[in-house]
Amino acid sequence: MKVIVAGGVAAGMSAASKIIRIQKDAQVTVYEKGGYLSYGACGLSYYVAGYNDDHTKMIARTRAAFEEMGISTFLHHEIIAVDAQNKVVTVKNLKTGETFKDIYDKLMIGTGASAIKPPIPGIEKKGIYVLKTMEDGLRLKEVMAGYGIQNVVVVGGGYIGVEVAEAMHALGKNVVCIEAADKILAPFDDEITAIAMQELQDKGIEVHTGEKVMGFGGTESVNEVITDQRSYVADLVVVSAGVRPNTQLLAGTDVALEKNGAVIVDREMRTSNPDIFSAGDCAMVYDLVKQKNVYLPLGTAANKCGRIAGTNICGGHDVFVGMTSSAALKVCDMQLGRTGLGEREAIDMGYTVGSVTIEGRNHPAYFPGMEPLTIKVIYEKPSMRILGAQLAGKDGAALRTDVFVVAINAGMTTKQLGMMDLIYSPPYAGVWDAIQIACNAAK
Numbered sequence: 001m002k003v004i005v006a007g008g009v010a011a012g013m014s015a016a017s018k019i020i021r022i023q024k025d026a027q028v029t030v031y032e033k034g035g036y037l038s039y040g041a042c043g044l045s046y047y048v049a050g051y052n053d054d055h056t057k058m059i060a061r062t063r064a065a066f067e068e069m070g071i072s073t074f075l076h077h078e079i080i081a082v083d084a085q086n087k088v089v090t091v092k093n094l095k096t097g098e099t100f101k102d103i104y105d106k107l108m109i110g111t112g113a114s115a116i117k118p119p120i121p122g123i124e125k126k127g128i129y130v131l132k133t134m135e136d137g138l139r140l141k142e143v144m145a146g147y148g149i150q151n152v153v154v155v156g157g158g159y160i161g162v163e164v165a166e167a168m169h170a171l172g173k174n175v176v177c178i179e180a181a182d183k184i185l186a187p188f189d190d191e192i193t194a195i196a197m198q199e200l201q202d203k204g205i206e207v208h209t210g211e212k213v214m215g216f217g218g219t220e221s222v223n224e225v226i227t228d229q230r231s232y233v234a235d236l237v238v239v240s241a242g243v244r245p246n247t248q249l250l251a252g253t254d255v256a257l258e259k260n261g262a263v264i265v266d267r268e269m270r271t272s273n274p275d276i277f278s279a280g281d282c283a284m285v286y287d288l289v290k291q292k293n294v295y296l297p298l299g300t301a302a303n304k305c306g307r308i309a310g311t312n313i314c315g316g317h318d319v320f321v322g323m324t325s326s327a328a329l330k331v332c333d334m335q336l337g338r339t340g341l342g343e344r345e346a347i348d349m350g351y352t353v354g355s356v357t358i359e360g361r362n363h364p365a366y367f368p369g370m371e372p373l374t375i376k377v378i379y380e381k382p383s384m385r386i387l388g389a390q391l392a393g394k395d396g397a398a399l400r401t402d403v404f405v406v407a408i409n410a411g412m413t414t415k416q417l418g419m420m421d422l423i424y425s426p427p428y429a430g431v432w433d434a435i436q437i438a439c440n441a442a443k
Contacts, residue, residue: 001023001026001027001105001106001314002026002027002029002103002104002105002106003016003019003026003027003028003029003104003105003106003107003108003313004029004030004031004079004089004102004104004106004107004108005028005029005030005031005107005108005110006031006079006089006107006108006109006110006111006249007030007031007032007033007109007110007111007112007246007280007282008030008031008032008034008037008038008073008075008110009032009034009036009037009038009039009041009110009112009280009302010038010041010110010112010280010281010299010302010303010306011108011110011112011278011279011280011281011282011283011302011303011305011306011309012030012032012108012110012111012280012306013030013037013038013060013061013066013110013306014279014302014303014304014306014307014309014310015108015110015277015279015306015307015309015310015313016028016030016066016071016108016310017061017066017069017071017307017310018306018307018309018310018311018314019310019313019314020069020070020071022310022311022314022316023314024070026314027072028070028071028072029071029072029073029074029102030066030071030072030073030074031074031077031078031079031089031091032073032074032075032076032077033076033077033078033094033111034075034076034133034134034135035075035076035134035135036059036075036134036135037059037061037062037063037066037073037075038059038060038061038066039058039059039060039134040058040059040060040299041058041132041133041134041299042299043057043058044058044131044132044134044136044137045131045160045163045164045166045167046163046167047137047141048131048137048140048141048144048164048167048171049166049167049168049170049171050170050171051170055134055137055138055141058134063075074091076093076094076095077091077092077093077094078091078092078094078249079091079092079111079249080092080099080248080249081249081251081252082107082249082250082253082255082276083253084107084253084254084255084273084275084276086103087103087104087105087107087275088101088102088103088104089101089102089103089104089107089249104275105275106275106276106277106313107275107276107277108276108277108278108279108306108309108310108313109247109249109250109255109263109271109276109277109278109279109282109283110278110279110280110282110302110306110309111245111246111247111249111280111282112245112246112280112281112282112302113132113243113244113245113246113281113282113297114132114243114244114246115130115131115132115136115239115240115241115242115243116239116241116242116243116244117130117239117241118213118239118241120213120214120215120216121214121215121216122215122216122217122218122222123216123239125216125218125220125221125222126220126221126222127218127221127222127223127234127235127236127237128216128222128236128237128238128239129143129236129237129238129239130238130239130240131160131164131238131240132160132243140238143236144168144171144236148235149173149235149236150173150174150235151173151174151176151232151233151234151235151236152168152173152174152175152176152234152235152236152237152238153175153176153177153178153225153232153234153236153237153238154168154175154176154177154178154237154238154240155178155213155225155237155238155239155240155241156177156178156179156239156240156241156242157177157178157179157181157183157184157185157207157209157240158184158185158186158240158242159185159327159329160240161177161179161184161238161240162177162184162185162196162200162329162331163329163330164238164240165177165200165205165207166200166203166205166330166331166332168238169203169204169205169332175204175205175206176205176206176207176208176225176232177200177205177206177207177208178208178211178213178225178227178232179207179208179209179210179211180210180211180212180213181209181210182209182210183197183209184196184197184200184207184209185329185336187325187327187338187342188336188338188342188390189342189343189344189376189390191357191374191376191390192336192338192374192376192390192391192392195334195336195374195392196329196331196334196336196392199331199332199333199334200331200332202332203332203333205332208227208229211227211228211229212227212228213225213226213227214226214227214228216234216237217231222234222236222237223235225237243281243297244260244261245260245261245262245263245281245282245283245295246281246282247261247262247263247282250263253273253276254272254273255271255272255273255276255278256271256272258284258293258295260295262282262283262284262295263278263282263283263284264283264284264293265277265278265279265283265284265285265293265305267286267319267320267322268308268312268317268318268319268320269283269305269308269309269312269320270312277309277312277313278309279301279302279305279306279308279309280297280301280302280305280306281297281302283305285301285305285320285322285323286320286322286323287322287323287324287325288321288322288323288324288408288409289322289324289325289340289341289387289388289408290341290349294323294325296323296325298323298327300323300326301323304320305320308320321409324339324340324405324408324409325338325339325340325341326338326339326340326401326402326405327339328398328399328401329398330398333394334392334393334394334397335391335392335393335394335395335396335397335398336390336391336392336397336398337390337391337392337397337398337399337400337401338388338389338390338391338401339388339389339390339401339404339405339408340378340386340387340388340389340404340405340408341378341387341388342378342388342390343355343376343378343388345388346378346380346387346388351380351387352380352381352382353378353379353380353381353387354378354379354380354381354384354442354443355376355377355378355379356376356377356438356441356442356443357374357375357376357377357438358374358375358434358437358438358441359372359373359374360372360373360374360375360430360433360434360437360438361373361430361434362393362394362395362396362397362429362434363396363426363427363428363429363430364426364430366426367426367427369395371393371394371395371396372393373391373392373393373394373396373397373400373434374391374392374393375389375390375391375400375434375435375437375438376389376390376391376438377389377404377414377438377439377442379413379414379442383413384413384414384415384442385411385412385413386404386407386408386412386413386414386417386439387408388404388408389401389404389407389408389438396428396429400433400434400435403417403422403435404417404435414439414440414442415439415440417435417436417439418436418439418440418442419436420436422435422436
């Protein structure tokens with residue numbers, strides 16, 4: 001069996017590795033348009049900030065290791081077209097410009113997504129960056145090491161935008177973050193967003209919501225960000241306006257795409273073409289709580305679904321249990337975590353919703369380092385089944401989210417989780433953990 005994998009970062013390399021483990025005589029060829037394989041893109045903002053000065057630490061497995069496994073890899077090679085009827089791909093060598101064709105028995109699409117650069121006047125000026133690929137991170141890191149950059153404007157207040165704002169603050173820059181919506185971090189409910197907003201402002205990061213960027217000033221290089229309300233001096237701009245699936249290569253094929261361009265797959269990662277599979281930021285993914293496909297470009301989904309795709313390319317029938325939109329975020333000294341449905345999401349889906357928000361503690365006050373911990377639980381009434389949870393605090397906040405992830409997957413109620421035998425030790429938690437206090441407050 002000959003398998004071609006388009007894209008060699010998360011989903012693609014997870015699939016390739018699984019295939020070669022199951023079927024050692026398979027011929028697996030990976031074409032990756034970038035210069036790196038299998039790296040953790042979620043670490044890029046921390047690399048730029050200087051928490052890690054060695055970009056190779058973000059590489060999960062080296063190219064040499066993949067080649068030793070028997071996987072052929074081609075960097076700076078992009079699949080630009082797919083002839084699904086004849087099972088042929090057209091590949092472009094991005095270094096030489098040469099194109100050639102290759103044939104497959106099975107095709108895995110793991111091409112990821114690209115950072116969106118909105119059509120704002122002046123966005124092509126020098127000094128305006130995005131942060132999505134390893135190359136983006138290396139470029140931004142190099143630029144920030146130079147002289148003359150003090151005023152940084154971040155356009156977009158989502159996960160990446162907030163992480164970049166924190167990174168620039170860690171580098172000692174004056175940072176302004178501009179978000180067109182009425183709040184930052186849209187997946188979080190207002191109670192948690194307010195905590196994140198306060199933390200950013202307390203650290204001296206300016207955050208402006210409900211403000212739309214209209215243009216970028218300057219001659220060749222950017223020196224100003226112009227919004228519908230004011231303008232900001234900018235030595236450098238980072239645009240974080242979301243991502244778009246890289247699925248142009250599937251134009252003209254019988255592979256069904258969502259309106260946003262993402263590949264539609266079933267829970268076995270099969271597309272509408274029986275010989276083509278897909279996973280990662282270029283594809284839709286099943287949401288366990290919503291019980292439907294959603295677009296959720298997260299590394300956790302990419303790795304899990306890539307592994308499942310690899311199994312099923314070899315004839316298996318593994319089924320993805322589904323995501324719960326779980327995510328964690330560092331906001332300066334604060335930790336945020338969320339899973340499942342937000343309150344408005346649950347209402348919009350037709351649930352009769354209850355919610356409770358409490359301020360607990362990460363551990364008893366008589367042990368040093370006690371910090372407040374805010375927990376919001378969203379649940380269905382009258383069953384009291386947990387639909388979602390969101391947390392904010394310092395030490396111990398983010399990982400507590402995982403308890404709610406398990407509870408949602410298990411269909412647990414607030415009462416069941418409230419009486420669960422969680423650990424108790426003064427350095428880590430009280431006799432009633434804050435999780436249980438929140439659940440037992442639900443009515």
